[in-house]
Amino acid sequence: MTSEAQPTPDTQTLPDAQPSKGTLRVLQLYPREMNIYGDWGNALVLKQRIKWHGYTPELLEYNVGDEFPDDVDIIVGGGGQDSGQLVIQNDLQARAATLKQLADGGAPMLVICGLYQLFGKFFKTSTGPVIPGIGILDVETHGTDERLIGNVTMKSAEFGDILGYENHSGQTTLGPGVEPLGTVTKGAGNNSKDGHEGARYNNVVASYLHGSLLPKNPAIADFLIRTAAERKFGSFVPGTPDDGYASLAREHAARRPR
Amino acid sequence: MLSFSVPLGKLVRTLSRLRGGGSAFPGLVVEKIDPGFMQRTLASLPLGVAVVSGTNGKTTTTKMVVELLESQGLKVFTNRSGSNFTRGVAASLLGDVDWRGRLDADIAILELDEAHAVHFVNKVEPRFSLLLNVLRDQLDRFGEIDKTARLLEHIASKTTDTVVLNREDPRVARIANALNTLDAVHHPEVRYFGLDESLRSTFPNDDEMRTTGIGPSPSGTSVAAETGDDVDLAPADVVLRRVGAQDADFEFDGETVTTSMKLRGVYNIFNAAAALSLARSVLGTGPVDTPKLVKALGEVAPAFGRGESLTVDGQPLELVLVKNPSGFRLGLKSFPAGGYATMIAINDNYADGRDMSWLWDVEFDSLREGGVEVLTGVRAYDMALRLQYDDVHFGVVEPDITAALRAFIDGSRGKPKRVFCTYTSMLAIRRELAKITIVEVVS
Numbered sequence: 001m002t003s004e005a006q007p008t009p010d011t012q013t014l015p016d017a018q019p020s021k022g023t024l025r026v027l028q029l030y031p032r033e034m035n036i037y038g039d040w041g042n043a044l045v046l047k048q049r050i051k052w053h054g055y056t057p058e059l060l061e062y063n064v065g066d067e068f069p070d071d072v073d074i075i076v077g078g079g080g081q082d083s084g085q086l087v088i089q090n091d092l093q094a095r096a097a098t099l100k101q102l103a104d105g106g107a108p109m110l111v112i113c114g115l116y117q118l119f120g121k122f123f124k125t126s127t128g129p130v131i132p133g134i135g136i137l138d139v140e141t142h143g144t145d146e147r148l149i150g151n152v153t154m155k156s157a158e159f160g161d162i163l164g165y166e167n168h169s170g171q172t173t174l175g176p177g178v179e180p181l182g183t184v185t186k187g188a189g190n191n192s193k194d195g196h197e198g199a200r201y202n203n204v205v206a207s208y209l210h211g212s213l214l215p216k217n218p219a220i221a222d223f224l225i226r227t228a229a230e231r232k233f234g235s236f237v238p239g240t241p242d243d244g245y246a247s248l249a250r251e252h253a254a255r256r257p258r
Numbered sequence: 259m260l261s262f263s264v265p266l267g268k269l270v271r272t273l274s275r276l277r278g279g280g281s282a283f284p285g286l287v288v289e290k291i292d293p294g295f296m297q298r299t300l301a302s303l304p305l306g307v308a309v310v311s312g313t314n315g316k317t318t319t320t321k322m323v324v325e326l327l328e329s330q331g332l333k334v335f336t337n338r339s340g341s342n343f344t345r346g347v348a349a350s351l352l353g354d355v356d357w358r359g360r361l362d363a364d365i366a367i368l369e370l371d372e373a374h375a376v377h378f379v380n381k382v383e384p385r386f387s388l389l390l391n392v393l394r395d396q397l398d399r400f401g402e403i404d405k406t407a408r409l410l411e412h413i414a415s416k417t418t419d420t421v422v423l424n425r426e427d428p429r430v431a432r433i434a435n436a437l438n439t440l441d442a443v444h445h446p447e448v449r450y451f452g453l454d455e456s457l458r459s460t461f462p463n464d465d466e467m468r469t470t471g472i473g474p475s476p477s478g479t480s481v482a483a484e485t486g487d488d489v490d491l492a493p494a495d496v497v498l499r500r501v502g503a504q505d506a507d508f509e510f511d512g513e514t515v516t517t518s519m520k521l522r523g524v525y526n527i528f529n530a531a532a533a534l535s536l537a538r539s540v541l542g543t544g545p546v547d548t549p550k551l552v553k554a555l556g557e558v559a560p561a562f563g564r565g566e567s568l569t570v571d572g573q574p575l576e577l578v579l580v581k582n583p584s585g586f587r588l589g590l591k592s593f594p595a596g597g598y599a600t601m602i603a604i605n606d607n608y609a610d611g612r613d614m615s616w617l618w619d620v621e622f623d624s625l626r627e628g629g630v631e632v633l634t635g636v637r638a639y640d641m642a643l644r645l646q647y648d649d650v651h652f653g654v655v656e657p658d659i660t661a662a663l664r665a666f667i668d669g670s671r672g673k674p675k676r677v678f679c680t681y682t683s684m685l686a687i688r689r690e691l692a693k694i695t696i697v698e699v700v701s
Contacts, residue, residue: 165614
């Protein structure tokens with residue numbers, strides 16, 4: 001099982017001499033409130049892979065009350081506790097039109113867990129109150145007393161096998177306006193019934209999976225980067241990131257119990 | 259019942275020890291045949307029960323409180339680490355009571371896991387409680403941090419005399435407000451332990467953990483930031499003013515006391531302030547031998563795996579237990595990498611937490627210069643991937659801990675070594691190290 005170390009190859013960090021293929025701006029949504037399960041990992045993976053593909057990453061963040069940057073290429077948002085969701089709720093509603101316009105126009109986005117729920121139509125909490133979503137995704141979520149926790153593996157026609165970890169008590173059902181991200185082969189997914197995990201709409205990827213999601217699923221990261229580059233520059237010229245450790249981490253993770 | 263259950267329980271305890279078996283089983287037996295055993299025995303203690311709970315640092319803090327109180331001549335009962343749940347307490351009690359069921363102690367200092375503490379305080383109301391912190395730990399067990407905070411709140415609401423709170427952790431400090439608004443039967447006094455402003459940045463709380471891609475948030479949501487920096491924080495009973503290489507300054511009763519410290523790591527030393535505050539609460543208005551108290555504080559040695567130093571090949575080998583992102587970040591900050599060979603061991607067994615997301619909430623920049631010699635554990639490749647994204651070089655990746663440890667020791671001869679390890683990987687490493695050096699093996 002031993003694998004000798006290879007220092008990170010030089011091809012991974014762009015030599016200064018080589019000109020950048022262009023700048024891609026990644027916006028983190030509410031990192032202050034919605035950051036509970038390693039959501040930074042998704043932003044970091046985008047930042048590093050943009051670089052490894054030969055582009056220049058620029059990381060931005062948007063928190064409650066900030067001015068919304070008008071020139072963003074990828075949007076990424078994470079999970080929060082119930083208290084965090086309450087704090088961002090009004091601000092998110094105020095940004096709903098902007099975000100919807102971006103999503104409808106094909107901007108690549110990744111929303112995990114809490115923001116996945118709030119990108120949907122509503123979240124009816126188990127105690128009664130209904131938190132309105134911003135309706136970008138045709139999904140609805142109902143709070144339950146059952147917590148879906150554990151390792152997840154799923155199959156996706158688009159991205160191959162996807163691995164991660166779920167931890168949620170809201171159960172989400174998909175409407176006709178979205179497709180599932182994948183079909184679970186281990187774990188629960190959106191809810192304890194239909195075997196679907198996550199949602200796809202335009203270039204929006206929504207999922208319950210932490211892990212963080214992107215490090216062990218570089219295909220999804222590269223989809224977001226490729227889409228952003230094509231929208232901005234008309235084409236995407238990939239680099240050669242070394243995914244050897246990602247593959248080994250995937251192999252080992254797939255063997256772990258639920 | 260009284261004359262019969264204790265001897266039987268002790269007998270079961272002796273037999274299960276001979277068998278080399280479970281430590282809690284005798285507790286189960288005595289619980290079944292004499293459900294009032296634990297309450298009755300603890301109720302007989304003149305100074306009652308003190309509960310220590312929170313995510314990080316329970317074991318070392320409990321050890322400190324015990325040694326501080328013993329320095330003042332008190333007889334203290336405590337539960338062995340690893341039996342920090344109700345049945346474990348009952349089992350520990352069985353070991354310490356005499357055959358008539360009498361416990362020769364003035365007070366019980368009990369380390370209790372947050373969720374188990376709730377069950378415990380419903381059975382035995384503690385006179386004192388010390389609530390350390392609420393951090394992202396084993397969220398797959400408790401669900402969410404706010405839920406864990408509510409568990410601690412419940413412990414506080416059942417406390418009859420004094421609740422000692424971490425002033426710097428907003429979720430813990432807020433428990434004071436909750437105590438005022440709850441229809442609490444008791445109205446315990448609230449005391450705080452706190453940090454000097456100059457040290458606050460070294461103790462990120464979970465809300466501050468990651469708010470920007472560039473670095474930790476300048477303000478985050480510490481209590482100070484929430485209320486505005488100029489607003490005075492509640493006065494603390496004990497404040498940690500300064501941490502030096504081998505000493506620290508504590509302020510209490512309006513005076514600053516400097517003492518040498520055997521404990522390493524700023525977070526351990528902050529917990530020393532917590533322990534001091536609880537000890538002072540217990541000692542109350544009675545006579546306190548402050549010089550002895552401070553001397554005892556300086557002499558507390560770390561609990562196993564909490565920055566303890568072993569000797570391998572004539573060189574120190576330090577074990578640093580990392581259980582959650584805050585603990586890992588503090589560990590990296592407290593134990594600078596310079597001059598050390600480093601190994602990281604990551605398991606994902608139930609006791610470690612199965613979700614690997616937490617590794618992504620730790621920044622590993624401080625290891626970039628020297629790199630990491632060996633990565634091991636069930637999730638060694640997750641760790642490799644994590645370091646790759648932080649541009650940190652690493653040597654051997656070997657999931658098998660026995661082989662990895664051998665490679666680490668052989669490959670770093672003549673150098674001091676440090677191992678950052680999750681809970682179950684630490685147990686495995688200790689078992690291996692016991693074959694070549696003197697280690698307290700904990701089952």
